[in-house]
Structures are given as structure tokens and as C-alpha cells.
Amino acid sequence: MLQPPTILFLSDTSNRSWPSALAEVFPGYQIATQLESADPANTIAALVWKHPYGALRHFNRLRLIVNLGAGVDHIVGDPDLPAGVPIVRLVDPGLTDRMSEYVLMHCLSLHRKLPEARIAQSECRWNFMAPTPPDTTCVGILGFGKLARACADLLSRIGFRVVGWKRSPATFGSFDVFDGREGLPLFLSKADIVVSLLPSTGLTRNLLDSSFFHAMRAGAALINVGRGDLLVEEDLLASLDSGHIRHAVLDVFRTEPLPIGHRFWSHPNITVTPHNSSATDPSTALQQVVENIRRALSNDDLLNRVDAEAGY
Structure with missing residues (x-):
């Protein structure tokens, strides 16, 4: 049979x-x-x-x-x-929508300085911060594939300025997209919030290191929804502790679940989510x-x- x-x-x-x-x-x-x-x-x-x-x-x-x-x-x-x-x-399309929502949510949170507001609340400190329109913030997206373009479209509709970076040259309508290693410093110099949507490859692993953070604008923020092994964890902690990077939103990690006792859990300038940006x-x-x-x-x-x- x-x-x-x-x-x-x-x-x-x-x-x-x-x-x-x-x-x-x-x-x-x-x-x-x-x-x-x-x-x-x-x-x-x-x-x-x-x-x-x-x-x-x-x-x-x-x-x-x-x-x-x-x-x-x-x-x-x-x-x-x-x-x-x-x-x-x-x-x-469902995964794309959930990812776009997650990125928008945290870009708005960073733009409106909600992480700083949470710290002020924990200290019972009234810290008035005047709101500003989204077009005063530039979001830079690493890895300008389909997911990234959907995020860029949503962010731009809200009013954020958006730039992109990808490994090879490409043209994407109204978005300025930088490419290659030589284009990375210029891309980083423009972004107030850097969103990593890059896959894990031999060319991207450990890309988010001390030199990367040094090239970011002082006071910029990071959102990593790509892969955990892109990030050199100690280099991020050093940049946060120095104040050069003001906040990091991390949804992906080298070890998942994130181990108990890891510094990311308790760092005041890190938001941890359990790899649930999208599914x-x-x-x-x-x-x-x-x-x-x-x-x-x-x-x-x-x-x-x-x-x-x-x-x-």
C-alpha cells in the first residue's frame, strides 16, 4: 500500500x-x-x-x-x-507589520525620551522635557531589505526622517541609502536612532563594536532587532556607561534566553524584550x-x- x-x-x-x-x-x-x-x-x-x-x-x-x-x-x-x-x-505580511509596529513604538519612545522619564520616575524626580515633532529625529536603518523598507515607510509616514545602509549599492525612492564599509560612517553621522535589521553573516557578525559606536552621534540610541551576534556586548556597555550612547533597545541576544545575572537586565539605559519584536x-x-x-x-x-x- x-x-x-x-x-x-x-x-x-x-x-x-x-x-x-x-x-x-x-x-x-x-x-x-x-x-x-x-x-x-x-x-x-x-x-x-x-x-x-x-x-x-x-x-x-x-x-x-x-x-x-x-x-x-x-x-x-x-x-x-x-x-x-x-x-x-x-x-x-503579518511578521512585517509586527516588526514595523515594534520599531515605530520604540522610535517614538526614544524620540519622546520615555526611557529618561522612567528613570526620573524611579527617582521621584519631576523632569519636564518639551515634546518635539518627529521630523527633528533621523532614524537610520541598517540592512535595507523588505522588512527595513516597510519600517522606513511607516516611520516616514509618522514624520521621522529616515536613511538606510546596505552592503551593496541600491536606490530606494525618496530614502537616502548609503552602502559599503565606506558609507557606514556617513550613515551613522546622520542617525539619531540606529535600527539594526541585518542578518547574521560572516560580514555582519560583531559589526556593532566600539568603532561602530564611536562613529554614532553623541547621544544617539540603538535598536537591535536583527541578530544578537552582531553586537559586541562589552563594547555597547562601555558606550552606554560613558554616555556616548544614551539608550539601547535589544530584542535579540547571543544567548537566548538572556542569562540571569547578565548586565543587560539591570542596566538603566537598556530595554530588554524577549525576542518578540515579530513572529x-x-x-x-x-x-x-x-x-x-x-x-x-x-x-x-x-x-x-x-x-x-x-x-x-
């Missing part, structure tokens, strides 16, 4: 409504949520997030691997992925998964294919 084709869902942390959603749109398929229940000979697609390295080693008949999020540093770091299987990432929502991302599985089975071009060598 022929076994039905299998779709493997392998994630401990991603939204657990995925298996039932997949079962509805693939009624003739087995949806496996454990490696032991997925026969490698019949498994045609794997949906993964932070999977154990080596877990897919024997799944040589996969037609597609779907990374259940925008960041792909974990999956491309797996040395035991089956050779030749394409990887796609999700560019989910993939099956209700908005499912059709993209369905379309990519259809394309993979038909040997058509895939949406949002990952370049494993480049790391994004």
Missing part, C-alpha cells in the same frame, strides 16, 4: 497552530510533528525553525525546506542538510508556504529562496 506524502513540521518554538493549518490545506498528506513519525522516503517538504542540527540528514527526497521566519542564520549553519535541497524563508503568523503566511510547495513539486521558481552561501 502506498504511503501518503509527508510534510514534516519541526519546531519547538514556532506557532503550534501550523500542523492543523497544514492539515486543512493538504488533506491527502501526512503532517508529521516528530522525526520518528516521518518516513524520509515519503517526506517531500520540511517546515523548520531552530531545528536540531543533523535532524534532516537522512531526508534525501525532500523537495523543499521552509524556514519558518525571516532569519536564516540557524538553518544555513546546519552542516548536515541534505545536499541540493532548496531553502526558502517566509516573507510574511510568523500561519494565518497570513500559510498561502506562501502552499505556493512554494506547489512550485517545488512543479519545478517552478521559488519565492524568497535563500542563498546559503551569502547567508540570507
Whole structure:
């Protein structure tokens, strides 16, 4: 008796409504949520997030691997992925909206100096700070991909001035976008708030170091929603302690969960959030998964294919 084709869902942390959603749109398929229940000979697609390295080693008949999020540093770091299987990432409108909201929320908080207000409150100190319009603040976004452009559009609609930086030259309408190592100091000199949306690659790891912070404007702030290993933690702490950087909003970390006792928890000029700036929502991302599985089975071009060598 022929076994039905299998779709493997392998994630401990991603939204657990995925298996039932997949079962509805693939009624003739087995949806496996454990490696032991997925026969490698019949498994045609794997949906993964932070999977154990080596877990897919024997799944040589996969037609597609779907990374259940925008960041792909974990999956491309797996040395035991089956050779030749394409990887796609999700560019989910729900994820994009949540990220844009998070960035806007913290840019407004920094612009209106709410971190300073919280410190003043803890000291029972009345510290009047006159409000100013958003166009007095320039937000610089590192990594000007789809997520960053959505953030830039929302920020500019509110009134913030926005500039961008990316590794290679590009033109993005009304936004000034700097590029390359030579363009980074000029980009940093313009930004009152620097937002990092960069992926983790060999070129970006440890980018946010002492020289980076020194090039930022005095009194500027940092928001890191990219990847934790971009940040040299001791260098950030030194810049905050010196007063050169006034505040940092951190949603991603080298070690997650952030260890108890880490200085980030108690530093008065750091806001910590538990990697919840955004997440993939099956209700908005499912059709993209369905379309990519259809394309993979038909040997058509895939949406949002990952370049494993480049790391994004």
C-alpha cells in the first residue's frame, strides 16, 4: 500500500497552530510533528525553525525546506542538510507589520525620551522635557531589505526622517541609502536612532563594536532587532556607561534566553524584550508556504529562496 506524502513540521518554538493549518490545506498528506513519525522516503517538504542540527540528514527526497521566519542564520549553519535541497524563508505580511509596529513604538519612545522619564520616575524626580515633532529625529536603518523598507515607510509616514545602509549599492525612492564599509560612517553621522535589521553573516557578525559606536552621534540610541551576534556586548556597555550612547533597545541576544545575572537586565539605559519584536503568523503566511510547495513539486521558481552561501 502506498504511503501518503509527508510534510514534516519541526519546531519547538514556532506557532503550534501550523500542523492543523497544514492539515486543512493538504488533506491527502501526512503532517508529521516528530522525526520518528516521518518516513524520509515519503517526506517531500520540511517546515523548520531552530531545528536540531543533523535532524534532516537522512531526508534525501525532500523537495523543499521552509524556514519558518525571516532569519536564516540557524538553518544555513546546519552542516548536515541534505545536499541540493532548496531553502526558502517566509516573507510574511503579518511578521512585517509586527516588526514595523515594534520599531515605530520604540522610535517614538526614544524620540519622546520615555526611557529618561522612567528613570526620573524611579527617582521621584519631576523632569519636564518639551515634546518635539518627529521630523527633528533621523532614524537610520541598517540592512535595507523588505522588512527595513516597510519600517522606513511607516516611520516616514509618522514624520521621522529616515536613511538606510546596505552592503551593496541600491536606490530606494525618496530614502537616502548609503552602502559599503565606506558609507557606514556617513550613515551613522546622520542617525539619531540606529535600527539594526541585518542578518547574521560572516560580514555582519560583531559589526556593532566600539568603532561602530564611536562613529554614532553623541547621544544617539540603538535598536537591535536583527541578530544578537552582531553586537559586541562589552563594547555597547562601555558606550552606554560613558554616555556616548544614551539608550539601547535589544530584542535579540547571543544567548537566548538572556542569562540571569547578565548586565543587560539591570542596566538603566537598556530595554530588554524577549525576542518578540515579530513572529510568523500561519494565518497570513500559510498561502506562501502552499505556493512554494506547489512550485517545488512543479519545478517552478521559488519565492524568497535563500542563498546559503551569502547567508540570507
